[in-house]
Amino acid sequence: QVQLVESGGGLVQAGGSLRLSCAASERTFSSNFMGWFRQAPGKEREFLGTISWSGGSTYYADSVKGRFTFSRDNAKNTVYLEMTSLKAEDTAVYYCAAGRSSWNRWNMYDYWGQGTQVIVSS
Numbered sequence: 001q002v003q004l005v006e007s008g009g010g011l012v013q014a015g016g017s018l019r020l021s022c023a024a025s026e027r028t029f030s031s032n033f034m035g036w037f038r039q040a041p042g043k044e045r046e047f048l049g050t051i052s053w054s055g056g057s058t059y060y061a062d063s064v065k066g067r068f069t070f071s072r073d074n075a076k077n078t079v080y081l082e083m084t085s086l087k088a089e090d091t092a093v094y095y096c097a098a099g100r101s102s103w104n105r106w107n108m109y110d111y112w113g114q115g116t117q118v119i120v121s122s
Contacts, residue, residue, distance in 0.1 A: 002031050002098050002111040009094060009116030012086055016120075020081040022096035022113055027053045027077055031098035034079045035109055036070065038092035038118075045095075050102040051079055059102055086120045093117050 008020040022034065036048040049060040051070040058070045069082040079096065094116055097109035 002026055002028065004096050004098060004111055004113035006094060006096055006113040006116040009118045011119045011121060014086060014088060014120055014122050016086055017082070017084045018086060018118060020083070020094055020116060020118070022079045022081075024077045024079075024098060027074070030100050031111060033099050033102045034070075034072075035097040035099060035103065036068075036081050037095045037097065037106055038090075039095070039115075040089075040092040043092075045106045046092075047104040047106070048081070050104075052102070061104075083118075086118075088120050088122060091118060091120050 003025040005023045012018050032054050033050050033052050035050045037045050038048060039045040047061055048064050049070060051058045051072055053074060056072055067085050072079045096113045098111040099109040
């Protein structure tokens with residue numbers, strides 16, 4: 001079983017930056033892709049993008065291209081989400097997930113973290 005733990009959330013001023021971390025208990029062939037999602041109050045869970053452990057290939061949803069950046073540190077089994085130019089509408093609970101492919105639907109992933117809350121204030 002792959003266990004995921006997100007961290008780095010908190011309160012940040014609009015226009016600022018924040019880096020989230022997702023630490024995985026292990027990396028396997030069946031969980032090679034790490035997905036990032038977020039869910040704001042009253043809204044459906046939104047797909048942000050993916051990064052692979054093997055090769056570090058990334059895919060970004062159009063809504064976050066240019067502001068969000070994924071990276072990884074295989075030695076630490078950790079992936080990162082760097083967010084810049086934050087806006088109030090970025091306020092949400094952010095989740096990481098692990099799966100066999102770069103799926104863009106939440107119900108296709110096998111493993112999920114507990115989420116970390118990001119609040120962007122004006």
